[in-house]
Amino acid sequence: MSKYIIALDQGTTSSRAVLFDTDGKLLAVEQQEFTQFFPKPGWVEHDANEIWTTQEKVLQDLIRKNKVNGGEIAALGITNQRETAILWDKTSGEPAHKAIVWQDKRTSGMCDHLKKAGYEDHVKQTTGLVIDAYFSGTKVKWLLDEVDADRTKAKSGDLVFGTVDSWLVYKLTGQKEHVTEYTNASRTLLFDISKLDWDDKILNVLDIPREMLPKVQESVSHFGHWEYDGHKIPITGIAGDQQAALFGQTCFEKGTAKNTYGTGCFMLMNTGTELQLSENGLLTTIAYGINGTVNYALEGSIFIAGAAIQWLRDGLKLIENASDTEAMAEAVRDSHDVVVVPAFAGLGAPYWDMYARGAIFGLTRDSNENHFAKATLDSLAYQTRDILEAMQKDSGADLRSLKVDGGAVANNYLMQFQSNILGVPVLRPEVTESTAQGAAYMAGIGAGIWELEDLKEVQKIEREFTPEMVKNDRDELYGNWNKAVKRTMNWIE
Numbered sequence: 001m002s003k004y005i006i007a008l009d010q011g012t013t014s015s016r017a018v019l020f021d022t023d024g025k026l027l028a029v030e031q032q033e034f035t036q037f038f039p040k041p042g043w044v045e046h047d048a049n050e051i052w053t054t055q056e057k058v059l060q061d062l063i064r065k066n067k068v069n070g071g072e073i074a075a076l077g078i079t080n081q082r083e084t085a086i087l088w089d090k091t092s093g094e095p096a097h098k099a100i101v102w103q104d105k106r107t108s109g110m111c112d113h114l115k116k117a118g119y120e121d122h123v124k125q126t127t128g129l130v131i132d133a134y135f136s137g138t139k140v141k142w143l144l145d146e147v148d149a150d151r152t153k154a155k156s157g158d159l160v161f162g163t164v165d166s167w168l169v170y171k172l173t174g175q176k177e178h179v180t181e182y183t184n185a186s187r188t189l190l191f192d193i194s195k196l197d198w199d200d201k202i203l204n205v206l207d208i209p210r211e212m213l214p215k216v217q218e219s220v221s222h223f224g225h226w227e228y229d230g231h232k233i234p235i236t237g238i239a240g241d242q243q244a245a246l247f248g249q250t251c252f253e254k255g256t257a258k259n260t261y262g263t264g265c266f267m268l269m270n271t272g273t274e275l276q277l278s279e280n281g282l283l284t285t286i287a288y289g290i291n292g293t294v295n296y297a298l299e300g301s302i303f304i305a306g307a308a309i310q311w312l313r314d315g316l317k318l319i320e321n322a323s324d325t326e327a328m329a330e331a332v333r334d335s336h337d338v339v340v341v342p343a344f345a346g347l348g349a350p351y352w353d354m355y356a357r358g359a360i361f362g363l364t365r366d367s368n369e370n371h372f373a374k375a376t377l378d379s380l381a382y383q384t385r386d387i388l389e390a391m392q393k394d395s396g397a398d399l400r401s402l403k404v405d406g407g408a409v410a411n412n413y414l415m416q417f418q419s420n421i422l423g424v425p426v427l428r429p430e431v432t433e434s435t436a437q438g439a440a441y442m443a444g445i446g447a448g449i450w451e452l453e454d455l456k457e458v459q460k461i462e463r464e465f466t467p468e469m470v471k472n473d474r475d476e477l478y479g480n481w482n483k484a485v486k487r488t489m490n491w492i493e
Helices: 048-065 108-116 120-127 136-146 151-155 164-172 200-206 241-248 306-315 324-331 369-395 412-422 434-446 452-457 471-488
Strands: 004-010 014-021 026-033 073-080 086-089 159-162 179-181 215-217 225-228 231-240 257-261 265-272 283-290 293-302 339-341 359-361 402-405 426-429 461-465
Touching (some): 004 434, 026 048, 048 164, 073 164, 073 241, 086 136, 136 200, 151 159, 159 164, 164 179, 179 231, 231 241, 241 265, 241 434, 257 369, 257 434, 283 434, 293 369, 306 369, 324 369, 324 412, 339 471, 369 412, 402 434, 412 471
Parallel strands (some): 004 073, 402 426
Antiparallel strands (some): 004 014, 014 026, 225 231
16 A cells, blocks of 8 residues: 655755655655846746756655655645746757746846736636736747747647646656646746636737646646656646745634745635735635636745845855854844845835845944844744735635644744744744645546645644734834835836
8 A cells, every 4th residue: 555645845946855654744855046147136046957956856855765666656746936948849848048036136127017007807817817027928928039940849738838837747757747837827927827827818918829738737637657666656746836825824724824925925714615805915826726616715825934044144145054044043032123125036025026126224323143044034924924914815714723834834933933023923843844845635536546635634733823912012023123114116217
């Protein structure tokens, strides 16, 4: 009998493979970072082949180190960085260009043109998104326009597009399958989230042939087989990283929400089976598709979260490890005069300002590295409150608690400050690998191991952080944050 489910967690800075048993317990993790390319200011690229080779390596290492044979693996699940765009030759399997990462801003001008041409309303009503360089659609057009790529090849389906999940499935299945699923498709700017099909109007505007797009399936379905050790291991669950985390946190009911603290920071609230468009700068997206039913979500995207901690480490050289920030912040816990706005890639929800840039406010002669560390951590919490305020306006419901996951939730200072600034409990699960866990849960359902209702019994809370700050102090700090954000906006003219 099969003993294991493996989740491939392909993120913005690293590829990971995570081993779960059929009780949902996390057993082991393998991880490898890969190269980030910054060819011009505001441009961010990955090598698609390196994404694959690192992902394949950690998968093989995970199996070898844990002495797993192919017959013991019930299923593979995949979760991935979402809006990153890859074009490749379907026959040779060679990428046509480096992958353009979700953080990349090279198509900002193209987005401005689309807005001026009056497409904002159609995009919002159809895709649930806003016109922004963040999403895949304009990246695909840029690749087709600027790279030496023949559109006739795209029209014949020989040159194809996919998000990272599509690329991994294509490689895992021996270049047989060109497929994606609802959550990743809903982040392309090309997908009608009501009709569950590619939108011809947007495709025509961007001059993207439908023939180059992947087949779209439910998040829990059969995507093909990975052949290993003489066994055909089914790929039965796929979701974009944030939707996978929502699933892993068992946010299955309308009104439940989670926040993931990764390279970016992403808050999602399940809104049920009815599509709800935002009036407050949030995105409407597909949460998951399973058993013929689609659940939708409101999402607030923060572009820079964990990446701001990396900036402290790699850019400013103020810390050696991300964990150093907890003690540094605690050392100046009562000092609130420095504010960091990490708008290094513009501002996401609810502002959607591609031209904002990062800034530090409130510096005095007494400011030191501890203040920098604390203010950087605080910025993650403030940005999360920005999202929550918008979500509550859209949904009409007050959030009772926030489930959290991602690398930064190990920081107790940050989690406590998050609870303080929101004024609600913050719930940290025993397994904080919610993204990988969500992919594993989906794969397990697809393989017949679990039913949806079984999963709530699996997830357990490790610690609950409750608010320790009075409302006046909370509002004063948040007011300073709002003032600082306004001063960073439209910095690039």
